[in-house]
Amino acid sequence: MSDIGVTVKKNENFSEWYTEVVLKSGLADYAPIKGCMIFRELSYAIWEKIQEIFNKKIKATGHKNVYFPMFIPESFLKKEAEHFAGFVPEVAWVTQGGDSPLEEKLAVRPTSETIIYATYAKWIRSWRDLPIKLNQWCNIVRWETKATKPFLRTREFLWQEGHTAHATKEDSDKEVMDILNEYRDLMESYLAIPVLVGVKTDNEKFAGALYTTTLEAIMPDGKALQMGTSHNLGQNFAKVFDIKYIGEDEKEHYVWQTSWGISTRLIGALVMVHGDDKGLVIPPKVAPIQVVIVPIPYKGADSAAIMAKAKEVREKLVEKGITTILDDREEYTPGWKFNEWELKGVPIRVEIGPRDLKQEQVTLARRDTYQKTAVKLDDAVHAIEKLLEEIQNSLYAKAKAALAEKITTVSSYNEFQWTLEAKGGFIKAAWCGHSRCEEKIKEETGATIRLRPFEKEPPITDCIYCGAKAVEMVYFARSY
RNA sequence: GGGGCUGUCGGCUAGUUUGGUCUAGGCUUGUAGACUUGGGCUCUAUAGACCCCGGUUCAAAUCCGGGCAGCCCCA
Numbered sequence: 001m002s003d004i005g006v007t008v009k010k011n012e013n014f015s016e017w018y019t020e021v022v023l024k025s026g027l028a029d030y031a032p033i034k035g036c037m038i039f040r041e042l043s044y045a046i047w048e049k050i051q052e053i054f055n056k057k058i059k060a061t062g063h064k065n066v067y068f069p070m071f072i073p074e075s076f077l078k079k080e081a082e083h084f085a086g087f088v089p090e091v092a093w094v095t096q097g098g099d100s101p102l103e104e105k106l107a108v109r110p111t112s113e114t115i116i117y118a119t120y121a122k123w124i125r126s127w128r129d130l131p132i133k134l135n136q137w138c139n140i141v142r143w144e145t146k147a148t149k150p151f152l153r154t155r156e157f158l159w160q161e162g163h164t165a166h167a168t169k170e171d172s173d174k175e176v177m178d179i180l181n182e183y184r185d186l187m188e189s190y191l192a193i194p195v196l197v198g199v200k201t202d203n204e205k206f207a208g209a210l211y212t213t214t215l216e217a218i219m220p221d222g223k224a225l226q227m228g229t230s231h232n233l234g235q236n237f238a239k240v241f242d243i244k245y246i247g248e249d250e251k252e253h254y255v256w257q258t259s260w261g262i263s264t265r266l267i268g269a270l271v272m273v274h275g276d277d278k279g280l281v282i283p284p285k286v287a288p289i290q291v292v293i294v295p296i297p298y299k300g301a302d303s304a305a306i307m308a309k310a311k312e313v314r315e316k317l318v319e320k321g322i323t324t325i326l327d328d329r330e331e332y333t334p335g336w337k338f339n340e341w342e343l344k345g346v347p348i349r350v351e352i353g354p355r356d357l358k359q360e361q362v363t364l365a366r367r368d369t370y371q372k373t374a375v376k377l378d379d380a381v382h383a384i385e386k387l388l389e390e391i392q393n394s395l396y397a398k399a400k401a402a403l404a405e406k407i408t409t410v411s412s413y414n415e416f417q418w419t420l421e422a423k424g425g426f427i428k429a430a431w432c433g434h435s436r437c438e439e440k441i442k443e444e445t446g447a448t449i450r451l452r453p454f455e456k457e458p459p460i461t462d463c464i465y466c467g468a469k470a471v472e473m474v475y476f477a478r479s480y
Numbered sequence: 481g482g483g484g485c486u487g488u489c490g491g492c493u494a495g496u497u498u499g500g501u502c503u504a505g506g507c508u509u510g511u512a513g514a515c516u517u518g519g520g521c522u523c524u525a526u527a528g529a530c531c532c533c534g535g536u537u538c539a540a541a542u543c544c545g546g547g548c549a550g551c552c553c554c555a
Contacts, residue, residue, distance in 0.1 A: 005520075007492095015552065024491095034549065146481080147551090296518055335519035342519095353518055363518085446555050478555090 005343055009277050014221040021271055022150045025280045025343050035148040035155035042344065043151075043267050045288035047158060050266060051137060053190055053286075054160065057182045063133040063162065068115050070138065071106040076114040079240040083113065086207020090142045092155075108141040113208065113233070113259055116163045117241040124255060127167050127247045131175070135162040140263075151268030152225070152480050159263035165243060165255040169234075172256035176232045179260045180213050183228045191266060192283040192396040193217050193273050194403045195227055196426065196475060198451030203435050206259075210234030216450045216475070218406045219272045222424020224450050224477035227269060230260035273399050274368075280345030281367055283395050284388040291317055291324040291384060292346045296334045296353030309377070310352050313362060316381045322388070342367060347391050348384060366391055368398075407475075411461045416476070420445055426477050430470035432463030441465055447476045 006024060008017040022028050027043040039047065055065070071094060078084045087110045094106040109115070120132065137160045148154050162179060166172040180197060187193050195215040205212040209231040217225050237243070238254035247253050274281040284290050295310045297303035310326050317324040327337050334351070341349055351363040362380050365372045368391050375383040406425030410416045419427055431437065431449065442448050452474050459470035 013552085019551075030550070032549080294518095298517065299515090330517095333517045333519085333521065335517080335521085337520090338518095339520050351518070355518070443555090 005339055006277060006279050010220065010275065014272075017275075017277075018268075018272060019150070021275050021279055022268075025345065027267070027271070027280070028150045030150075033155075035144055037150045037154050039158070039264065042288065043264070046267055046270070046282070046286055047264055049286040049288065050186070050190075050262075051160070053186055054182070054262070057186070058133075058135055058162065058179075061133075061178065061182075063135050063164075065136060066134045067136050067138065068112055068119070070109050072109050072112070072115045074105050074107060076118055077107050079114060080208045080237055082236075083208030087111065087142075090144060092141045092143045109138075110140060110142045111259075111261075112136065112138075112161055113163065113237060114241075117237045117243060117257070120163075120165055120255075121241045121243045124165060124243055124245050127245050130245060130255065131164055131166045131171060133162070133164045133175075135160055149268075149480075151265055151271070157264050159261050161259060161261045164258045165238075166257070167245065167247065167253070167255065169256050172232055172234075172258050175258045176213055176230045176260070179258070180215065180230045183215055183230065183260075183262060186262070187215060187217070187227055187266070188396065190283065190285045191270055192285075192392060192399055193227070193269055194396065194400045196403075196451060196453065198453040198475070200229075200451065201435070201438055201449045201474075203438055204448060204450075206231045206233075208233060208236055209259075210236065214451050216426075216477075216479075217269055217273070218403050218425055218477070219269070219480070220402065221272075222406060222478070224426065224479040225265070225269050225272075226450070226479065227266060228260070228262040231258060233257040233259060273402075274395055275345070278339070279343035281395070282345035282347060284347045284392045287345070287347050288323065289325055289344075289346050290322050290388060291348045291350060292337075292341045293324065293326045293350045293352065294334050294337050294341075295326070295328065296351060298354050302354070302357065306352055306354065306357055309357060313350060313352065313377075313380055317384060320381055320385065322384065338365075348387055350380075350384070368395055409460070409473075410464065413464045416441075416464055417445060420447055420476075420478070424478065426450065426475045428473055428475055429464045430459035430461045431472060431474045432466055432468040433471040434463075434466070434468075437463055437465040441476070445478075447478050450475045450477045450479060 006020050008020055010017045025042065026040050028040055029038040031038050091110050092108040094108060095102055123129065124132065139156055139158055141156050144153055144155050164175050166175060184195060184197060187195050195217050197215050200212040200214050206229060210233060212229050212231045214229050215227045217227050219225055235254040235256060237257055243255045244252050245255060271280060274283065293310050293314055295306050297306050314324050314326045338349065345367060347367050349365040351365065356362050360377050361374045362377060363372055363374050364383065364387060366387060407428060408419050408423060408425060409428040410419055416427055416429055438449050452472060457473045459473055461470065462468060463470045
């Protein structure tokens, strides 16, 4: 019996708990290809929600969606040396078509900068062509050799990648920040996952970028998860792909470019941050099903009246734009349904039984706290609307508190190591700004600098590793 | 990157140590029916499996080798 639901406790074996929730809730299944996964109905519906939200945001600021080929000629990928070196270890290649070998092998895109920018070179002539702001939703292949995990690290995943070209550095800087802010809003206001934002160090920046901005969340096991990145590519790609325009000054200039992306990894974050021992907990704003109505038709009770009432409530909710389903399956008992919908993370369950009918009420059960309340039929819709909002806010508040609890400021390397072992999470420490210290710390502890925060704080000590004068406080963590 | 472990009906598993009544057992699920329904009811009937390739052997789910797939732990 117990093996229908989640059998592992979240705080006892986090890793196994995650795997169980993902499989049993119906989010995903394993594919018969190593490191690949099947996005089932539930996770794909969440992904569609994310697409809907983000599309609305970027379209409002003049971006348009396009689709470029998934095959990239080797020669394109090679053009930007740093970019090529960064991606080549995990590129999957197509070397043969039918029976005959290809003249030039083709990369299955690990990211699309090169193929898109080769085309930008063709399209951009004048300052009047700028800015160009395109985005695509597509799949990506990175042939991971490390252990894979559904949503978090798979050989193929889904994402969106935005690619823009601008006349000036100022414009491109602004684009990087605008997108970062939209990402942040998506994560915090919709997915209810608070993030830290800042800039990556040179070691951790995107291969070929001038600088990379990032959004980082913390997971309950104390590991950081990179939720999204927005890069300023400078003129690196413009120079190798020869993307030039004639300015108002009648002179030739290279364009300034940005690229940015979020992936289905976000779904993994959502599972880890909000889920509990009973399964998924999906924030109302991204829940494919927001309300489930479970009728409770006793033998001898007026089942017809209960059903009629259930349908009436559903109609009213649907009218308000609340995604509602009525679970009228006769082969399952209410108790069974309760468990199933909890496993699937539906934010609110509405129970309607003889008792409710008699008192002209419905019973509301919230997924996040299991709290049950009775509300009068006339107030039901309003109460549900309010409760959805409250659940959304409460999930965010809870995650926010968890994030705050997982940030520790340390003033020595000893304390750093001790904290990392005992507690994990983000560790805020003073850093001299040199890659060497960062590398040594990574080697010795496995932690990397996740970000250099935008909000600068004066260093409280010298560099915790080398003792030289520190330039800033940065956030370290072990990460997924 | 390093280490450990696992693969048996759709799911969870017994059997593997010590090869042989294993014609592979149980629970759950599926299907048909009855009974129930406020937290995974109960009963009856029925369906369903040894990951793949090779080796050892009179005999392989069991031992050996390889492959494929998955999980966990550490960095």
